[in-house]
Amino acid sequence: MNRINKLFQEKKERILSVYFTAGYPNLDDTVPTIQALQKNGVDLVEIGMPFSDPVADGPVIQYSSLVSLQNGMSIRKLFEQLKDIRQTVDIPLILMGYINPILQYGVEAFCRKCNEIGIDGLIIPDLPLNVYEEEFKAVFEANNLHNIFLITPQTSEGRLQLIDSISSGFIYMVSGNSTTGAKSSVSDFQKSYFERVNSLGLKNPRMIGFGISNAETFGNACKYARGAIIGSAFVKAMEGSGTLEQKVSGFINAIVIQS
Amino acid sequence: MNYQVNEKGYYGEFGGAYIPEMMVPNIEELRLKYLEIINSYDFRQEFVGLLKHYVGRPSPLYLAKRLSEKYQSNIYLKREDLNHTGSHKINNTIGQILVAKKLGKHRIIAETGAGQHGLATATVCALMGLKCIVYMGAVDVERQAPNVKKMRMLGAEVIPALSGNQTLKDATNEAMRDWINNPVDTHYIIGSVVGPHPYPDMVARFQSVISEEIRWQLEEQTGKENPDRIIACVGGGSNAAGAFYHFLDQEKVELIGVEAAGKGIHTPETAATLTLGTPGVLHSSRSILMQTEDGQITEPYSISAGLDYPGIGPMHANLFKTKRAKYLWATDDEVLEAALELTRLEGIIPALESAHALAALKKIQLKPEEITVVNISGRGDKDMDVYLKYFGY
Numbered sequence: 001m002n003r004i005n006k007l008f009q010e011k012k013e014r015i016l017s018v019y020f021t022a023g024y025p026n027l028d029d030t031v032p033t034i035q036a037l038q039k040n041g042v043d044l045v046e047i048g049m050p051f052s053d054p055v056a057d058g059p060v061i062q063y064s065s066l067v068s069l070q071n072g073m074s075i076r077k078l079f080e081q082l083k084d085i086r087q088t089v090d091i092p093l094i095l096m097g098y099i100n101p102i103l104q105y106g107v108e109a110f111c112r113k114c115n116e117i118g119i120d121g122l123i124i125p126d127l128p129l130n131v132y133e134e135e136f137k138a139v140f141e142a143n144n145l146h147n148i149f150l151i152t153p154q155t156s157e158g159r160l161q162l163i164d165s166i167s168s169g170f171i172y173m174v175s176g177n178s179t180t181g182a183k184s185s186v187s188d189f190q191k192s193y194f195e196r197v198n199s200l201g202l203k204n205p206r207m208i209g210f211g212i213s214n215a216e217t218f219g220n221a222c223k224y225a226r227g228a229i230i231g232s233a234f235v236k237a238m239e240g241s242g243t244l245e246q247k248v249s250g251f252i253n254a255i256v257i258q259s
Numbered sequence: 260m261n262y263q264v265n266e267k268g269y270y271g272e273f274g275g276a277y278i279p280e281m282m283v284p285n286i287e288e289l290r291l292k293y294l295e296i297i298n299s300y301d302f303r304q305e306f307v308g309l310l311k312h313y314v315g316r317p318s319p320l321y322l323a324k325r326l327s328e329k330y331q332s333n334i335y336l337k338r339e340d341l342n343h344t345g346s347h348k349i350n351n352t353i354g355q356i357l358v359a360k361k362l363g364k365h366r367i368i369a370e371t372g373a374g375q376h377g378l379a380t381a382t383v384c385a386l387m388g389l390k391c392i393v394y395m396g397a398v399d400v401e402r403q404a405p406n407v408k409k410m411r412m413l414g415a416e417v418i419p420a421l422s423g424n425q426t427l428k429d430a431t432n433e434a435m436r437d438w439i440n441n442p443v444d445t446h447y448i449i450g451s452v453v454g455p456h457p458y459p460d461m462v463a464r465f466q467s468v469i470s471e472e473i474r475w476q477l478e479e480q481t482g483k484e485n486p487d488r489i490i491a492c493v494g495g496g497s498n499a500a501g502a503f504y505h506f507l508d509q510e511k512v513e514l515i516g517v518e519a520a521g522k523g524i525h526t527p528e529t530a531a532t533l534t535l536g537t538p539g540v541l542h543s544s545r546s547i548l549m550q551t552e553d554g555q556i557t558e559p560y561s562i563s564a565g566l567d568y569p570g571i572g573p574m575h576a577n578l579f580k581t582k583r584a585k586y587l588w589a590t591d592d593e594v595l596e597a598a599l600e601l602t603r604l605e606g607i608i609p610a611l612e613s614a615h616a617l618a619a620l621k622k623i624q625l626k627p628e629e630i631t632v633v634n635i636s637g638r639g640d641k642d643m644d645v646y647l648k649y650f651g652y
């Protein structure tokens with residue numbers, strides 16, 4: 001069974017997913033970061049593949065992407081780094097990135113490589129639903145990869161139902177109308193959006209992401225979904241001083257213990 | 260062959276709408292409504308009226324006698340430089356501001372390179388009393404300073420884009436991020452035939468007034484509707500799309516686009532996208548772009564801020580692929596010489612962008628009986644510092 005489905009079957013609440021940019025702050029931090037996240041109790045990891053023009057991202061992930069590319073990160077390099085990841089890591093792993101580098105690598109070759117390594121899903125913000133269905137779905141499925149779709153407060157009900165019908169892992173509920181890294185607390189507007197989505201009886205579980213940055217926002221988001229995703233706040237924390245292990249455990253403990 | 264966009268938003272294999280979910284509602288709304296809006300009687304009346312009385316259309320089609328003499332042929336100039344605000348960009352912003360009003364939007368955002376599109380957007384926002392925010396690469400804010408001042412006087416907020424090379428690509432990224440963060444009351448006036456469907460088609464339709472006029476003006480002056488060739492510069496490709504539009508199906512009319520080669524196509528400092536690029540997705544459409552093997556977009560360079568862009572509209576990628584149009588390039592030095600040539604022979608100081616089209620005259624064989632139309636997309640006021648520095652006046 002795909003590790004994402006297994007996770008959602010076994011853990012019913014407070015699922016913690018963390019995003020980080022591969023190759024940041026240092027090129028070789030990718031694997032140690034994943035290992036440290038697992039060790040500290042993170043349930044799911046989203047590995048960011050940097051892109052030169054990340055239009056859906058705010059300043060923190062723009063910056064980490066830029067540094068990572070300057071460090072020499074590429075899809076080829078990332079696959080090399082992850083080659084033996086399944087010998088030490090068994091939580092679900094998702095690759096997140098923009099469509100163009102994947103197109104240049106070759107969609108089919110990319111998916112086969114993901115399968116070989118043990119990647120469970122992909123988040124590609126600029127891959128449109130219709131193109132996914134027509135050109136990508138078959139290859140993704142053949143390689144046991146879930147495509148994770150995003151929804152926002154503006155997503156219509158008809159479209160929510162459509163996304164639910166072609167999703168198979170979970171649905172990524174973007175917390176507000178924003179790029180990544182925006183500050184947020186759960187406003188009334190967001191509350192009614194989460195409640196509206198939850199009342200639709202969708203078959204896929206939801207995770208809330210964008211603007212989740214600490215124990216409080218994580219705890220609040222978990223009231224409205226199976227769990228939440230932390231991105232920019234974690235990336236930012238990795239810039240501080242201390243060893244990689246110290247930084248990861250300091251950040252994650254503050255969330256898991258206090259929320 | 261059909262060179263227009265198909266129902267799914269593609270020109271051949273190029274185009275589409277590779278947008279994040281956050282942009283879907285706005286793009287869907289536009290896609291579903293744009294044709295109905297721009298084909299409506301009210302809209303046509305207002306659009307045509309403003310182009311005539313506010314912009315000053317039709318722009319002249321002028322037989323450049325001394326230039327023709329020099330090249331031993333017949334060269335006509337389509338004078339988009341004489342439009343209000345000094346370039347073709349205003350044709351599109353008039354159209355889009357009317358669309359934005361019909362959609363009930365109150366806040367307008369735009370990206371700009373040379374500042375001509377930003378200026379044209381700030382102008383129509385002042386005209387309609389709408390709030391205007393223009394994103395402009397920090398490098399361009401410097402090198403096109405006169406336009407920045409004009410935009411500010413017109414009441415627009417000019418926000419320098421500090422990411423990447425701080426030029427047009429980065430300004431476009433920032434405008435898209437703004438739209439993601441302000442999805443409800445904002446319309447994004449894209450300045451060229453780029454971006455997700457339906458933008459390339461919508462912008463091409465607004466700019467098509469250029470070729471519509473060329474046809475009847477040429478017939479009036481020569482008795483012929485069709486020239487032998489049309490030459491236009493290409494950044495994103497909107498003035499070229501407008502100049503080509505009504506001739507796309509007249510296969511005898513040779514269509515030539517001219518890209519910015521910067522310091523040369525064999526140097527890294529260039530923006531000759533079709534000459535050097537490969538297929539990929541940038542700014543939400545599949546087209547041809549300058550990129551690394553890993554699919555990272557490379558930083559372009561051109562002396563002309565309006566052509567300093569690593570992509571090109573999907574319509575042009577298809578015209579290139581199907582060979583309906585030919586794409587040449589001109590280096591910074593060739594462009595500066597061509598600008599001076601036009602200035603001295605005809606008393607017209609062109610924009611650096613438009614001088615790329617003029618530079619192509621030296622690269623093709625012109626026959627004495629032929630008619631060539633060169634689209635002068637804009638005037639050189641904004642480029643005076645560059646000209647003065649180069650020529651030392």
Ligand SMILES: Cc1ncc(COP(=O)(O)O)c(C=O)c1O
Binds near residue numbers: 347372492494613638
């Ligand atoms: C005078 C002028 N011509 C041409 C361009 C290039 O744009 P496009 O290729 O969309 O016509 C610009 C862009 O700023 C411009 O200002």
